[in-house]
Amino acid sequence: ALTVGISLGCIAGISLTLSAANGPRGGAGRSTRDARAVTLGPGHRELQPMSESTKARLVVTVMMALIGGAFFFGFLAEDMGRASDPGVENVGRGLVLRYIVAMAIGGALAGALCAGLFGHGGVTGWLRAVVGAVLASLLAGLIGSAIGQLPDMAADGLNMTEVISIGFGLVLIPLAMVGQPVMVAVWAALSVATHLMAHRVRGAR
Numbered sequence: 001a002l003t004v005g006i007s008l009g010c011i012a013g014i015s016l017t018l019s020a021a022n023g024p025r026g027g028a029g030r031s032t033r034d035a036r037a038v039t040l041g042p043g044h045r046e047l048q049p050m051s052e053s054t055k056a057r058l059v060v061t062v063m064m065a066l067i068g069g070a071f072f073f074g075f076l077a078e079d080m081g082r083a084s085d086p087g088v089e090n091v092g093r094g095l096v097l098r099y100i101v102a103m104a105i106g107g108a109l110a111g112a113l114c115a116g117l118f119g120h121g122g123v124t125g126w127l128r129a130v131v132g133a134v135l136a137s138l139l140a141g142l143i144g145s146a147i148g149q150l151p152d153m154a155a156d157g158l159n160m161t162e163v164i165s166i167g168f169g170l171v172l173i174p175l176a177m178v179g180q181p182v183m184v185a186v187w188a189a190l191s192v193a194t195h196l197m198a199h200r201v202r203g204a205r
Helices: 002-022 026-040 052-082 086-090 093-117 122-156 160-169 172-177 181-202
Strands: none
Touching (some): 052 122, 052 181, 122 172, 122 181, 172 181
């Protein structure tokens, strides 16, 4: 339920941000820009608005950061809830927070890499978005695991344990959804929302 709430809140926040960023359209928008240009004067240059492709990349980056962090949290909560070893409860909060942040960063980087697959029109655009969602989710876990392991690798060097842990990150998000239809639905909803918001800012048809 917490994962769902965070996801919905983030989608709403991004939608409002995009609405504000798009600003007024048509003649009213041009009049506003002209008024700002007059106010600033000839010696000042107005900041140019973000391009449509940059906005789309920003949307995908933020949404994949959400997916990476939220799904690691969901996986961890489920795993700790099923564990019978009392030592599991003693896992340091700092370590948990480190990996949540690492997975969010991994998701952001994966989203930036795969942003070009989202937001295009037509059936082909939806197919590209599906490929992008799957690829970004896999890369988010892989990159996030590598980032989470950095302090350990800096202290002890790279060994087989770290390699296995990083490789395990590749399937982290799929494993978080195994036997969890709600998590599958949340992932699908976030992926669709990512594509639709990217489509909106691209102005694709």
